[in-house]
Amino acid sequence: MGTVTWMLMLSLGAGPAKEWPGDDVPLPLAVRTPEDLAFKVVAERSYLEFNLMASGKLAYDRGDMATAADRFERLLSLKDLSPDVALVVRPLAEDARRRAGGSRVAAPEGSVPAQPQAPKPVLASVRGLIAGGGDLGPGGTVVWLTRTDAPSPRPRGVERTVFQRGKQFIPRILAVPVGSTVHFRNDDEVFHNVFSLTRPNDFDLGLYRSGESRDKTFRTPGPVNLLCNIHSSMVGYVYVVDTPYYAQADASGSWSVRNVPFGEYQLRAWHESSVEPVKRSISVKAETVNVPQLTVNSDRPPVTFVPDKAGKPRQTQLGY
Amino acid sequence: MTRALLPCLLAALPVLAQPAVPESEGSEPLGYTPPQATRSPFRISGYVDVGWANATGNGSSFVPGDTRVPADYYVDPFAPAVNSRGDVASIDSGGRFVNGFLPTTVGSGGNGTFLLNVASLDLQVSPSGLPVLVFVRAQALPRWNGNGSETRFVLQQAFGRVSPVSSQELSISAGRFDSVFGIEYLENESNLRLGITPSLIARYSTGHPLGIKVFYRFQLPSIQSAISINAAATNHGSQVESLQVETLSFTGVPVGSARLGYELSLLGTELKLGISGLYGPRNDQADPGVIQKQLGFDARVFVGPVSVWGEYVSLREDPASAPPKPTGTGIYTIASGFKVHGFYLQLAYALPVHDRVLSGASVYGRYDRRKGGFDGTPQLLTSRWTVGGRIELWSVLQLKAEVLFNRENAGAPTVDNDVFTTSAVFSF
Numbered sequence: 001m002g003t004v005t006w007m008l009m010l011s012l013g014a015g016p017a018k019e020w021p022g023d024d025v026p027l028p029l030a031v032r033t034p035e036d037l038a039f040k041v042v043a044e045r046s047y048l049e050f051n052l053m054a055s056g057k058l059a060y061d062r063g064d065m066a067t068a069a070d071r072f073e074r075l076l077s078l079k080d081l082s083p084d085v086a087l088v089v090r091p092l093a094e095d096a097r098r099r100a101g102g103s104r105v106a107a108p109e110g111s112v113p114a115q116p117q118a119p120k121p122v123l124a125s126v127r128g129l130i131a132g133g134g135d136l137g138p139g140g141t142v143v144w145l146t147r148t149d150a151p152s153p154r155p156r157g158v159e160r161t162v163f164q165r166g167k168q169f170i171p172r173i174l175a176v177p178v179g180s181t182v183h184f185r186n187d188d189e190v191f192h193n194v195f196s197l198t199r200p201n202d203f204d205l206g207l208y209r210s211g212e213s214r215d216k217t218f219r220t221p222g223p224v225n226l227l228c229n230i231h232s233s234m235v236g237y238v239y240v241v242d243t244p245y246y247a248q249a250d251a252s253g254s255w256s257v258r259n260v261p262f263g264e265y266q267l268r269a270w271h272e273s274s275v276e277p278v279k280r281s282i283s284v285k286a287e288t289v290n291v292p293q294l295t296v297n298s299d300r301p302p303v304t305f306v307p308d309k310a311g312k313p314r315q316t317q318l319g320y
Numbered sequence: 321m322t323r324a325l326l327p328c329l330l331a332a333l334p335v336l337a338q339p340a341v342p343e344s345e346g347s348e349p350l351g352y353t354p355p356q357a358t359r360s361p362f363r364i365s366g367y368v369d370v371g372w373a374n375a376t377g378n379g380s381s382f383v384p385g386d387t388r389v390p391a392d393y394y395v396d397p398f399a400p401a402v403n404s405r406g407d408v409a410s411i412d413s414g415g416r417f418v419n420g421f422l423p424t425t426v427g428s429g430g431n432g433t434f435l436l437n438v439a440s441l442d443l444q445v446s447p448s449g450l451p452v453l454v455f456v457r458a459q460a461l462p463r464w465n466g467n468g469s470e471t472r473f474v475l476q477q478a479f480g481r482v483s484p485v486s487s488q489e490l491s492i493s494a495g496r497f498d499s500v501f502g503i504e505y506l507e508n509e510s511n512l513r514l515g516i517t518p519s520l521i522a523r524y525s526t527g528h529p530l531g532i533k534v535f536y537r538f539q540l541p542s543i544q545s546a547i548s549i550n551a552a553a554t555n556h557g558s559q560v561e562s563l564q565v566e567t568l569s570f571t572g573v574p575v576g577s578a579r580l581g582y583e584l585s586l587l588g589t590e591l592k593l594g595i596s597g598l599y600g601p602r603n604d605q606a607d608p609g610v611i612q613k614q615l616g617f618d619a620r621v622f623v624g625p626v627s628v629w630g631e632y633v634s635l636r637e638d639p640a641s642a643p644p645k646p647t648g649t650g651i652y653t654i655a656s657g658f659k660v661h662g663f664y665l666q667l668a669y670a671l672p673v674h675d676r677v678l679s680g681a682s683v684y685g686r687y688d689r690r691k692g693g694f695d696g697t698p699q700l701l702t703s704r705w706t707v708g709g710r711i712e713l714w715s716v717l718q719l720k721a722e723v724l725f726n727r728e729n730a731g732a733p734t735v736d737n738d739v740f741t742t743s744a745v746f747s748f
Binding site: 136137160162168171173174188190191193202203206207208209229248249251275301302304308311312315 | 352455537587715747
C-alpha cells in the first residue's frame with residue numbers, strides 16, 4: 001500500500017490501520033544539482049514529519065502508548081518544527097507518555113539509542129560590523145555571502161515594498177535576492193514615478209497617483225539606482241543579490257546572516273557611497289562566526305546632479 | 321519495517337533539520353532608511369572650469385578699415401565666444417565708437433591662452449520636514465588680463481523657495497534666480513552644458529533676474545505627460561548681465577515673463593515643448609512706457625543616446641525716450657530701438673561607454689543663426705557652426721573641446737573670427 005493511499009486513509013478516517021508501513025528514507029531522489037539537493041532536503045523533512053505524526057497517531061489509536069510517545073517525542077524534538085504541528089501533537093505526546101508509564105520507552109531493537117547525541121550543527125550565524133560609509137554612515141550596507149567551495153544555492157525571490165512617502169523612497173536601500181518583486185507604492189498626495197537608468201535593470205513604472213502601486217521584478221544582480229522623474233530629490237537603491245545569504249547593516253553597522261551552511265564563502269559588502277563592494281574570504285565552520293570589522297569604500301563621487309529619464313542632469317533647485 | 325527504518329530516519333535528522341534553501345530566515349532585511357537626524361540639511365557643491373582657447377584674427381571681429389558706427393555689431397552678432405560664459409576673445413574696437421552692446425571679454429586677442437573661466441560654489445539648505453529650500457550660488461570669474469573685463473565675484477543666484485501645498489507641484493521662489501524664459505538656462509553652467517560655448521541667442525534668455533517666480537506642473541498620467549507653467553515678475557528681463565544692470569528696478573514696474581511647457585516622458589524617450597514670452601519696461605530705461613517684448617519657442621527630443629535641442633527667440637526693444645543707456649559694461653549715450661531674432665539647433669550623440677573611469681562620452685554639433693540690429697542700422701545676419709566632443713572621467717571631470725566656425729552672412733564684411741576652445745570642468 002503506497003504512502004499516498006495511507007495518507008488518504010488517514011485523512012478520511014478509513015480503515016482501522018494497525019501499523020504504519022513507513023518507507024525508505026533517505027528518499028530515492030536523484031541529486032545532481034544544488035537545486036536537487038534543496039528539493040530533496042525539503043521533501044525528506046516533510047516526509048519525516050509526516051511519518052512520525054502518522055505512525056504516532058496510529059500507535060496511539062491502537063493503544064501502543066510507548067510507541068506513540070516515542071514517535072511524538074521524536075517529532076517534537078525536531079528543530080524548527082511548525083508551531084501548528086507542535087500544537088496538535090504535544091497533548092497526544094504528553095498523554096501517551098503518561099499512559100506509557102511516565103518513562104521513555106526503550107528504543108526498539110536494532111534502532112539507534114532513544115536519545116541520540118545532539119547532531120553536529122551544520123548551519124551557522126554569521127555576523128559582523130561595518131564601518132565607513134562617509135557622512136551617510138554604515139547603515140544600509142548590503143552584505144552577502146557566496147560559496148567558493150561549492151555552487152551557491154539559487155535564492156528564492158521575495159516580495160518587498162518600497163514606499164514613496166514624503167518625497168522619499170522608504171526604505172532608501174533595499175537588498176533583495178534575484179527574482180524578487182518590489183512593489184513601489186505611492187503614499188504621497190502627489191503623483192510619483194519610479195525609473196532607473198542602471199543597466200541592465202533599467203525600467204520605468206510610469207506615473208501613478210496616491211495609493212497606487214507598481215511592481216518591478218529584478219532578475220539581474222547588482223545595484224539599481226531608483227529615481228523619480230518628477231522629484232529630483234528622490235534617490236533610492238535596490239541591491240539585487242544572487243544568493244540566499246544576505247543582510248543589511250543597521251545604523252550602527254551591525255549585520256547578521258543566519259542559517260548559513262558550513263563552508264567557504266566570499267563575503268561582499270556594498271554601500272551606496274561605494275563604487276565596488278569590498279570583499280573578504282571567510283570560513284563558516286562554527287555555529288557562530290564573527291567576521292572582523294569591514295570598512296566599506298566611500299569612493300563614489302558625490303552626485304552633483306540627478307539625471308532625468310533621458311539621462312540629462314537636473315538641478316534640484318529648479319522648479320518643483 | 322518501520323523499526324528497521326528508524327535508524328535511517330534518526331541518522332537523517334541532522335540533515336533534515338536544515339531549512340529548505342536557507343535564505344537568512346528571520347534575518348531577511350526589509351531595507352534601510354537613515355534616521356532623519358543623520359541627514360544634513362546642508363548641501364555644498366560646485367565646480368571649477370578651466371580651459372584653453374584660441375581665436376583666429378585679432379579675436380575681436382572688428383574689421384580693420386570698416387569705419388561704420390556703432391561698431392558693436394562687429395563684436396556682438398559675430399560673438400566669437402571662447403568659454404561657457406560667452407566671453408569673447410576681444411572687444412578692442414580700435415578706438416571707434418561703441419554703444420554698449422558688448423559681451424564681456426577675456427582680453428586674449430588672437431593669442432591662445434589658458435583661462436580660469438569660473439569657480440562656482442552652491443549652497444543648498446533644505447530643512448528636514450519643511451517644504452522650504454534656500455539656494456545660493458556664488459561665482460568667481462578671475463580676469464587678470466588687463467585687456468579684458470574685470471575680475472568679477474557674482475552672487476549669481478540667491479533665493480528661497482516654498483512648496484506650500486503638499487498635494488500639488490507648486491513652488492514659489494523669491495530672490496535672484498534663473499530666468500524662466502526658454503530652455504538654455506537649464507544648462508547654462510559649465511558642469512551642465514553639453515558643450516562649451518552658449519548659443520548666439522543665449523544672451524537674451526539666460527540672465528538672472530531678481531524678483532518672484534511661480535512654478536506649477538500638472539501631471540497627465542494617462543498619457544505619461546505633464547503641463548507646466550513657470551512665470552516670473554522681476555526687476556528686469558532675462559538678458560545676461562553684460563546687457564543690463566540687474567539691481568534695482570529703474571521704473572518700479574516689473575517685467576513679466578513665463579514659459580508654458582509640455583513634456584512627454586517615456587523611458588529612454590522624452591519630448592519637451594515650450595513657448596515663452598516676456599513683456600515689460602526696457603531694462604536700461606527709466607520710462608516704463610519704453611517696452612521690451614520677447615517671444616520664444618523651444619523643443620527637445622531625447623531618444624536613447626540621441627538628443628536634439630532647438631530654440632527660437634525674437635526680441636524687440638522700443639526706442640528710448642531719453643538717453644543714457646546703462647548696461648553691465650558701462651553707461652552709453654544712445655538708446656535706440658533694437659530687434660533681433662535667431663535660433664539654434666543642436667544634435668548630440670552619447671557614446672555607449674559606462675566605464676568607471678570613462679563614465680561618459682558625447683559628440684555634438686550645433687547650428688546657430690541670428691539676425692539683428694539697431695533701428696536705423698543694417699540688419700546683420702550671422703551664423704555659426706559648432707562641433708565638439710566631450711568625455712567624462714570618474715563622473716567628476718569633464719573634458720571638452722570644440723571648434724566654432726563663425727560666418728557673416730549679410731550686412732557686414734567677412735572677418736576671421738573662428739575659435740578653438742577647450743574646457744576642463746571639475747565638479748564636487
